[in-house]
Amino acid sequence: MRASLIQMCVDPAESVNSRRTRAASLVRAQADSDLVVLPELWTVGAFAADLFATEAEALTGPTHEAMAAAARDAGVWLHAGSIVERAADGTLYNTSLVFSPDGQLAASYRKIHRFGFDQGEAVLLGAGDRAVTVGLPQTTLGLATCYDLRFPELFRQLVADGAQMLVVPAGWPARRRAHWSLLARARAVENQTYVLACGTAGTHADVEQAGHSVVVDPWGEVLAEAGPDEEVLTVDLDPAKVAKTRADFPVLRDRVLGLDVP
Template sequence: MSDAEPAAERRARAAALVRAQQGADLVVLPELWPLGGFAYDAWSDGAEPLDGPTADVMSAAAKAAGVWLHAGSIVERDPDGPVYNTSLVFSPSGELVHTYRKIHRFGFDSGEAIAMGAGQEIVTAATDFGTLGLATCYDLRFPELFRALLDAGAQLLVIPAAWPERRREHWTLLARARAVEEQAYVLACNTAGTHGGVEQAGHSLVVDPWGKVLAEAGMGEQVLTVEFDPAEVARAREEFPVLRDRLLGIPAPVQR
């Protein structure tokens, strides 16, 4: 993806990639791909409603391919509030069935942290092949979110991102850590190219519940096709039942 590519052309190209995945069960796109994850100056003018141009083309593409589609995220314009970093999930019929507003906003005192509102809801999506737990990019650094998704029934954690190259090792390390912690599949889809002049890490990856990387892309734009058995989640949790030993409360310190 290049900063010079207009949003309309990106949508058309992404839709063609989705349509080409006919026969797949699930297709995942990265974070904020229509405008760019670091393209702060473009967000206000390029924000769109949930029934805007990106949703239109992604709905049609999901229906044409007959797939579940996590269409990455858009800059959502809420007429009654701020803009949000919002993920869109479509059913194989093309219906927009779930949205997730990113909870943890990156940038500290700049960028997304001040330009966007924070989501408030934990979101899962029931599919024919298991329950998806939805998170986005910087969320990956907050394990408490993933424990909440686990408790909500998530078996496959889907994480679109616009993660920069300079922190690529964190991206792959944390994706594997979340898979091991929750004994779940992690489908982590990252951007390639440049966003707002920031080089992206690429390296999308699929990790199984044991932390094994089943497939990993390079730095360039790439389509990963991965076959895996969703039943492995239940097998892993039964064979190594670490989750039953969770202690939900930490005792208060003893005063001496």
């Protein structure tokens, strides 16, 4: 199974429509991959909170339309990163979209853990309320977004729901890049899964992005890592390695769930 992570640069000088067109072109260029992943909020920038309301769109809005067509043209499974979704009741969400190779929306995930500590995303956007997995022919994806990476409970639920590959689009700041790399490996090791963590490059809203998208295997080994600039990170994965790792070192069977911890 071949996966490509598109570490896009989010430049405020580039219009949203232009970046949407460019993202679609980048996806179409990965036709030799099985799975393609885009970053979090690449349309507006994860820290550009002043644009959330003005650039919000319906789940089936222009980004959905462009990404569905790109997935269909490339014949790939596409995790299209996330958009600012405007729900029917007006609530805004940080919502990820996953498309099948025929361009159908296979899954959507509203980010559960909102970053900002009483400002930005934490107060402007609603919170998702469910873990989401999606089955591919080769594996089962578990969906998470950026700040979710700091909350291992979500990933335990995803594994309980059958996830064998965790996909984490992000807009992670450069000043905490060490945490990004550490947490991606930790989630892979503790859950014995692949982790595909796809970030953004560049600077938006005066926040330098970490880049350094990374693919980690179920033993915690880094298979590929990007640099700080825009690039496409492509890696060949063996989905059977998840089951083999879990059989050779069956730590997950010793989980004790539902602990009443004060």
